Amino acid sequence: xxxxxxxYAINALVYLAKQGEQKPIRISxxxxxxxxxxxxxxxxxxxxxxxxxxxxxxxxxxxxxxxMAPKDVNLAEVMRLFDGAIAFLPCVTYNYYExxxxxxxxxTCGIRDVFYEVRNKTVExxxxxxxxxxxxxxxxxxxxS
Amino acid sequence: xxxxxxxYAINALVYLAKQGEQKPIRISxxxxxxxxxxxxxxxxxxxxxxxxxxxxxxxxxxxxxxxMAPKDVNLAEVMRLFDGAIAFLPCVTYNYYExxxxxxxxxTCGIRDVFYEVRNKTVExxxxxxxxxxxxxxxxxxxxS
DNA sequence: AATTAGTCTATTGAAGCTATAGACTAATAA
DNA sequence: TTATTAGTCTATAGCTTCAATAGACTAATT
Numbered sequence: 001x002x003x004x005x006x007x008y009a010i011n012a013l014v015y016l017a018k019q020g021e022q023k024p025i026r027i028s029x030x031x032x033x034x035x036x037x038x039x040x041x042x043x044x045x046x047x048x049x050x051x052x053x054x055x056x057x058x059x060x061x062x063x064x065x066x067x068m069a070p071k072d073v074n075l076a077e078v079m080r081l082f083d084g085a086i087a088f089l090p091c092v093t094y095n096y097y098e099x100x101x102x103x104x105x106x107x108t109c110g111i112r113d114v115f116y117e118v119r120n121k122t123v124e125x126x127x128x129x130x131x132x133x134x135x136x137x138x139x140x141x142x143x144x145s
Numbered sequence: 146x147x148x149x150x151x152x153y154a155i156n157a158l159v160y161l162a163k164q165g166e167q168k169p170i171r172i173s174x175x176x177x178x179x180x181x182x183x184x185x186x187x188x189x190x191x192x193x194x195x196x197x198x199x200x201x202x203x204x205x206x207x208x209x210x211x212x213m214a215p216k217d218v219n220l221a222e223v224m225r226l227f228d229g230a231i232a233f234l235p236c237v238t239y240n241y242y243e244x245x246x247x248x249x250x251x252x253t254c255g256i257r258d259v260f261y262e263v264r265n266k267t268v269e270x271x272x273x274x275x276x277x278x279x280x281x282x283x284x285x286x287x288x289x290s
Numbered sequence: 291a292a293t294t295a296g297t298c299t300a301t302t303g304a305a306g307c308t309a310t311a312g313a314c315t316a317a318t319a320a
Numbered sequence: 321t322t323a324t325t326a327g328t329c330t331a332t333a334g335c336t337t338c339a340a341t342a343g344a345c346t347a348a349t350t
Contacts, residue, residue, distance in 0.1 A: 001230065001232070001233060001234070001235065002233045002234065003337095003338065003339085004338075004339065005338080005339080007234075007245070007247075010256055011247065011256075014255070014256065026294095026295075026296095027295075027296075028295090034247060035246065035247035036247070037339080037340060037341080039340070039341055039342080040339065040340055040341085042296075042297080042298095043298095045296090046296085046297070046298090056295090056296065056297095057295090057296090057348080057349095058294080058295060058296050058297090058346085058347055058348045058349080059293085059294060059295065059296085059347070059348035059349035059350080060293070060294050060295075060348080060349050060350065061294085061295095061348095061349070061350090062294075062295050062296070062348075062349080063295080063296085064296090075259060085146065087146075088146060088147045089146070089147065089152075090146065100152070101180065102156065102179060102180035102181070108283050109283065110159070110278075110279035110280055110281070110282035110283040111155055111156075111159065111279055113279075113282045113283075114220060114270070114271075114274040114278075114279060114282065117270055118267055118270050118271065121266050121267070121270065122263055122266070122267060125259070125262060125263050125266065126259075126263065129259040133255075133259075134255035134256055134258075134259060135255055136255070137255035137258045137259065138253050138254065138255040138258075139253045148306095148307065148308085149307080149308065150307080150308080171325095171326075172326075172327075173326090182308085182309060182310080184309070184310055184311080185308070185309055185310085187327075187328080188329095190327090191327085191328070191329090201326090201327065201328095202317080202318095202326090202327090203315085203316055203317045203318080203325085203326060203327050203328090204316070204317035204318035204319080204324085204325060204326065204327085205317080205318050205319060205324070205325050205326075206317095206318070206319090206325085206326095207317075207318080207325075207326050207327070208326080208327085209327090
């Protein structure tokens with residue numbers, strides 16, 4: 001499960017990406033419309049700014065706005081930013097590699113092999129899911145089971 | 146990331162599945178060979194027994210052994226048993242459905258649509274990964290990136 | 291100069307994960 | 321039948337992380 005922080009971040013990003021013209025949007029506006037605790041949101045937006053995804057403007061008329069193009073911001077990036085590794089095991093991550101303490105031979109571990117495949121497929125799908133894609137998918141009705 | 150509990154469970158299951166003949170294996174044997182704290186392992190094995198995957202025998206010569214056939218035990222089942230839902234969002238789970246508080250219209254949520262696809266692919270791969278499959282995969286060398 | 295709005299530091303409460311301790315129960319073998 | 325072995329159950333403790341809040345501070349705009 002992704003954290004609330006990540007979920008809030010995605011919601012805020014989609015919201016900002018939908019504001020066609022890049023006028024700064026106040027934190028309080030995002031907070032209210034997306035139902036995110038304001039102080040919590042402030043920290044999230046700061047992180048997104050540090051990551052180069054958003055930019056901000058201070059003073060009257062200030063707020064946050066997209067710096068990167070919506071099509072260049074994907075869910076893999078956002079999830080890594082807030083929740084760290086996407087994979088199920090530390091030994092199959094791109095950027096957060098860590099050896100399993102109890103593992104005897106990583107190179108021949110069947111469990112690792114499975115989770116490696118899962119990670120690859122997951123990251124592939126999450127990279128395709130950029131903000132533009134997400135917005136365009138709204139309204140795709142699906143059957144759940 | 147999966148919990149240590151799940152990881153321990155998988156390791157214990159693979160270990161038991163490898164013991165061809167179904168003689169009971171002592172908890173302490175599994176604990177030592179798989180490097181799992183014994184008391185913690187006891188709780189895990191009990192859960193696996195309650196789930197019908199393992200069975201146990203008390204007294205001298207007792208221990209745990211596979212009840213289900215290794216090819217009928219897959220990682221999706223084990224992960225759900227210990228960590229709950231596999232999906233990234235509560236609104237795209239099979240058995241743990243929960244609505245996102247801040248969501249306005251679930252049926253048209255582009256984020257949900259993405260994570261729904263990810264879940265489907267993930268569960269599909271995890272279901273294929275049964276104990277027999279995992280054991281047979283040992284030794285598949287892979288290139289990581 | 292006043293106002294507005296973002297920035298930073300610290301802290302708190304709740305929850306979940308990991309691990310441990312100890313008492314209890316049941317089955318086996320001698 | 322008795323000693324021993326080994327699984328079962330309950331409780332709890334430490335730690336970490338997540339989520340949220342508070343308040344003081346800083347900078348830009350009009």
